[in-house]
Amino acid sequence: MVDNLTFLRSALKKITLYYVPILIFILFAFHIVAAQTTSATDGSTPLGLSPGAPSGSYSLSGSGNVNLYNGNLNFHLPLRGIDGRGGAQMASVLAIDAKSWRVMHRPVADGESLDWPTPNSWSPKPGYGPGILAGRLSGFGTQDCGFNGKRYIQTLARLTFTTADGTEYEFRDQLTGGQPATLSSPCTDPAPSRGTVFITADGTAATFISDTTIYDTTRILNARSNLIYPSGYLMLRDGSRFRIDGGNVTWMRDRNGNRLTFTYDTNSRVTTITDSLNRQVTFSYADFVSTFSDQITFKGFSGLTRSISINYSSLSNALRTTNPRNEPAARYQIQTYKGLFPELNNASTSTNYNPQVVSSVTLANGRQYQFFYNCYAELGRVNLPTGGAIEYDYTAGSGASSDEIYRRVIERRVYRDGGNMEGYTTFSDVISGVATVDTARLVLCSRRCLISARPHQ
Amino acid sequence: MSRKQKRVFWPGLALIFLAIAALALVSVRANNSGIVSRPQVISATDISARAVSASLQGSSPSSRIEAELITATPHGFEPKQITRPPGRFLLMIDNRSGLALVSARLNLGAGIGLQEIALPREEPNWSDIINPQPGVYLLTEASHPGWACRIVIAPH
Numbered sequence: 001m002v003d004n005l006t007f008l009r010s011a012l013k014k015i016t017l018y019y020v021p022i023l024i025f026i027l028f029a030f031h032i033v034a035a036q037t038t039s040a041t042d043g044s045t046p047l048g049l050s051p052g053a054p055s056g057s058y059s060l061s062g063s064g065n066v067n068l069y070n071g072n073l074n075f076h077l078p079l080r081g082i083d084g085r086g087g088a089q090m091a092s093v094l095a096i097d098a099k100s101w102r103v104m105h106r107p108v109a110d111g112e113s114l115d116w117p118t119p120n121s122w123s124p125k126p127g128y129g130p131g132i133l134a135g136r137l138s139g140f141g142t143q144d145c146g147f148n149g150k151r152y153i154q155t156l157a158r159l160t161f162t163t164a165d166g167t168e169y170e171f172r173d174q175l176t177g178g179q180p181a182t183l184s185s186p187c188t189d190p191a192p193s194r195g196t197v198f199i200t201a202d203g204t205a206a207t208f209i210s211d212t213t214i215y216d217t218t219r220i221l222n223a224r225s226n227l228i229y230p231s232g233y234l235m236l237r238d239g240s241r242f243r244i245d246g247g248n249v250t251w252m253r254d255r256n257g258n259r260l261t262f263t264y265d266t267n268s269r270v271t272t273i274t275d276s277l278n279r280q281v282t283f284s285y286a287d288f289v290s291t292f293s294d295q296i297t298f299k300g301f302s303g304l305t306r307s308i309s310i311n312y313s314s315l316s317n318a319l320r321t322t323n324p325r326n327e328p329a330a331r332y333q334i335q336t337y338k339g340l341f342p343e344l345n346n347a348s349t350s351t352n353y354n355p356q357v358v359s360s361v362t363l364a365n366g367r368q369y370q371f372f373y374n375c376y377a378e379l380g381r382v383n384l385p386t387g388g389a390i391e392y393d394y395t396a397g398s399g400a401s402s403d404e405i406y407r408r409v410i411e412r413r414v415y416r417d418g419g420n421m422e423g424y425t426t427f428s429d430v431i432s433g434v435a436t437v438d439t440a441r442l443v444l445c446s447r448r449c450l451i452s453a454r455p456h457q
Numbered sequence: 458m459s460r461k462q463k464r465v466f467w468p469g470l471a472l473i474f475l476a477i478a479a480l481a482l483v484s485v486r487a488n489n490s491g492i493v494s495r496p497q498v499i500s501a502t503d504i505s506a507r508a509v510s511a512s513l514q515g516s517s518p519s520s521r522i523e524a525e526l527i528t529a530t531p532h533g534f535e536p537k538q539i540t541r542p543p544g545r546f547l548l549m550i551d552n553r554s555g556l557a558l559v560s561a562r563l564n565l566g567a568g569i570g571l572q573e574i575a576l577p578r579e580e581p582n583w584s585d586i587i588n589p590q591p592g593v594y595l596l597t598e599a600s601h602p603g604w605a606c607r608i609v610i611a612p613h
Contacts, residue, residue, distance in 0.1 A: 104584075114522055116523075116547070222584070266555075268555035337524075347524065350523065350539070
């Protein structure tokens with residue numbers, strides 16, 4: 001009897017020591033697998049969703065581009081040029097990009113999934129800085145590894161440099177050309193190496209050399225795509241070189257050694273930029289408690305301190321009030337996520353989408369750009385300091401399916417004095433691989449008349 | 458090991474494996490049906506206890522589960538408040554603050570810990586399906602006392 005009791009006691013000890021932790025691990029592993037969220041930007045950004053102004057975008061003016069393929073409006077207002085000697089130059093810009101909405105997916109029972117919209121793009125934005133480098137680690141297919149949980153069968157790592165205007169440049173590892181790595185034994189194979197050299201494949205001939213070897217991940221985490229912020233050197237074909245630390249550019253240097261240096265706060269936002277002549281531009285940010293504007297401060301003519309303010313307000317206070325195409329009134333009213341995307345079953349019917357947006361930019365001379373939006377927080381109107389205005393209209397519906405949100409800019413109108421239209425441009429959808437741009441210029445004669453219509457393909 | 462001990466040990470081991478398999482199955486099904494998976498950190502008050510018990514009884518189909526997104530920005534959580542009817546919903550928190558780590562805490566009004574959610578910059582998204590009972594819950598951040606998002610679950 002005593003013998004039995006001793007045995008039971010030792011068995012219980014074994015169970016506590018070995019089996020319980022194993023049980024906890026198994027439950028944790030199963031939990032993660034089932035709860036993994038996915039989106040279309042896992043691994044890399046599809047061209048249909050790429051933001052910014054990639055090569056081939058249709059230039060509207062000095063501050064706007066339309067990507068005719070995916071319909072993205074990229075509005076970027078240069079705020080302050082930082083131009084020391086030589087080619088080490090950049091401009092701090094205010095970038096307002098239409099392509100940010102994504103559909104998030106989370107699998108539930110019976111192969112169904114929860115689908116909901118998010119306005120957050122996959123990567124952080126560089127703000128007023130020159131760019132940010134982030135890597136996406138993702139995988140496809142899973143294999144059950146028993147006590148080790150589940151592992152990916154194929155893995156992928158890609159790096160993306162996002163420039164100040166939001167344009168993304170993808171870097172693929174030189175070892176495999178960015179191919180997914182297939183694991184022969186997912187349960188035991190180590191994470192595949194991507195080496196340290198990454199290159200672009202879009203003709204820009206940029207190279208990134210990482211300080212350390214970059215590895216894929218075989219572990220299945222909360223989301224299918226997870227990020228890394230590498231350190232190393234990014235080199236462009238014109239000979240300029242960027243030092244990247246933790247994803248942020250800490251200095252850039254042209255081929256002649258002229259250098260711009262950057263410092264950042266704990267939020268990875270640029271705080272100072274110093275040019276090769278030791279002139280400094282400083283940045284301070286809204287805290288949304290006592291200050292509602294970002295400030296860019298620099299020395300102007302004869303050493304006077306000048307500043308530019310980027311002012312924020314909630315979307316509800318910055319909605320466009322004009323509606324010349326008689327779109328539904330709701331297009332310019334605050335709505336719930338479900339109101340914005342009725343096609344997405346799991347969008348919230350309770351919470352209004354009312355984020356903080358840039359409502360105006362006050363220049364050093366006191367003149368202002370004003371910005372107005374539609375209910376998706378897409379740029380709808382810009383009032384220029386000169387008195388003119390530009391308006392943008394977008395896809396009539398929500399553009400959402402259960403897989404993706406695909407919204408396009410469809411019309412741009414120019415007003416010479418804020419009220420009288422000078423001309424407009426329409427952008428068609430891509431039909432049989434062709435996007436059509438029609439530009440019409442209106443002038444005032446005895447009555448408004450159309451004097452030119454120029455199709456552009 | 459004696460024959461007697463063997464007679465106890467192997468059936469015991471088999472039972473343990475059966476229990477593991479059953480619990481793993483329950484875990485998967487719980488996740489698949491979108492039930493809160495970390496209720497153990499909810500504690501101490503009646504409201505939180507009810508939140509746990511209710512979590513296992515949700516019967517609405519997945520299509521009725523709505524998602525609520527809270528974004529951690531450099532200046533705090535957006536939105537500052539979410540008001541919902543009672544019932545299950547998916548809560549997603551997204552670290553867009555630029556901070557290396559956001560340590561979110563989903564608290565009851567009295568400041569009792571409910572969930573500690575680590576959101577490193579490398580894994581910025583967290584989501585889970587929860588089913589809190591009517592009441593006011595507070596989402597805060599460990600290093601930023603000023604950051605708060607009220608989650609108000611209205612009464613029936």
